[in-house]
Amino acid sequence: MKINETIRQRRIERNLTQEQVANYLGVTAPAVNKWEKGTSYPDITTLPALARILETDLNTLLSFKEELTEQEIAIFLNTLSELLEKEGFLKVYEIAMEKIREYPVCYPLLLNVAMFLEGAGMYSKEGKKDLKIHKKEIEALYHRVLNSPNQNEKNYAQSMLISKYIQRKEYEKAEEMLQSLPEKTSVDKKQLQINLFLSRGKLEEAAKLEEEKLFSSITEIQSVLLMLMEIALKQERKEDAEYFAEVSKQAAKLFDLWEYYSYAAHFQLYLAQKDRVKCLKILFPMMKALTKSWEINQSPLYRHIKTKKTEKGFGLKLRKALIQELCEDEEASFLKECEDVQKLLKEAEADEKM
CATH class of the missing domain: 1.25.40 (Serine Threonine Protein Phosphatase 5, Tetratricopeptide repeat)
Incomplete structure (x- = not known):
């Protein structure tokens, strides 16, 4: 932010008019107006008093230490x-x-x-x-x-x-x-960048951005499906809820997502329905999936996406956290006393110590 923008912003935040600032400093209102437009600047001897009026410091007023890349x-x-x-x-x-x-x-x-x-x-x-x-x-x-x-x-x-x-x-x-909030918050800058890369023959860069868009889109779709499933359950549309869960499962497989996501929707569905048998049937493979490593760029869909190496034991920690959450969740109270769930929790604790 430039000095003229800082003066204007701080003046407005302090609920001051240009005339009030001018009176405090012994200058004219048009002078303050020019400062804010950037057509002229305050005299150096005026800056300390201006900073005090605007309740800021000279570094901020002069835009020192303001921006980071x-x-x-x-x-x-x-x-x-x-x-x-x-x-x-x-x-x-x-x-x-x-x-x-x-x-x-x-x-x-x-x-x-x-x-x-x-x-x-x-x-x-x-x-x-x-x-x-x-x-x-x-x-x-x-x-x-x-x-x-x-x-x-x-x-x-x-x-x-x-x-x-x-x-x-x-x-x-x-x-x-x-x-x-505006109806359209911004243009699709990423797509413009992709078009530029394609025009310049930078295919690797274009593929990377397009793959990131794909991954972002399918992740959003999964969130939408889970929300639609939740709405259907609240409206007692059982068949629709099951359909959304199945679509989520198939989408996870079709778009090469982490295996865990192929179980998540159905588990939430059975949990909401308090179906103990089905919950337990899907819980164990879901927990096992958490311990499996997932390299997103092994799929042709995300070949150019670079990822950091997963922290050792991350899956085990995530598994333990999920089991602990189930044990503390009132909605999952019907699972708390299950010996198999208690066994899973103990195993997760033991794995974490290794």
Whole structure:
């Protein structure tokens, strides 16, 4: 953000008019107007007083320490990820917020840090507790991103806040923010990039982006199918719910997804129906699938997608977490006393210690 944009934004946030700022500084309102348009700039002797009026510092006013590149943000997030396991959530939170204080209007940083911290808080029981302590500060980051001149960043922050309002049953706030979202949030930039790669003969790059779009699309389709299944169950349309579960299973196989996804929909279906026999019948192969490695680029559909090597024992940890969740979920109470489920939990605990 340039100095003229910073002056205008901070003035509006402070509910000040151009005339008020001019009066405080002993200049004319047209002068302030020119500053905000970028056609002229404040005198250097005026800057300290202007910064105080706008309740900011000179670094921010002059756009020092404001922007980070996408690569720098990605590197910073990777650093936080590495520190999370060693130092824990609170340390990561402290470092993240310190970085934000250095770059208070770098909206991509604010948005990515907010999403990272929320994900990091779910990493462990301690993290969940710490996340609750700082949830207001993290949510405030999304509100700050609403000031971003970048519409995509702003829209994403809005979507995150809408979800939070819905979770808290603040439906009027959710509806108000939902109505403010444009029907089309952005052009398909990725498709334009693909077209450019094709025109320049960069087929590898084009294939990679197209494969990423495919994977993103099928993942979204799976989410839609699960939601349709949930709606059908609530409307007591049993046959439709079973159909959606079967389509999800076949789609997972057709599009070479992780084997686990071929079981997930049916398991949720049987869980909602409290069908103990069918739940247990599908639970065991589903748990086994979690321990199988999945290399997405082994499929011709995703040949150009590069992935990091899966952490050793990740599947076992995920299996244990899922079983633990089932044992704590009231909806799955009919499974809690099952000896086979208890045995699975003990096995998962034993595997994790190995």
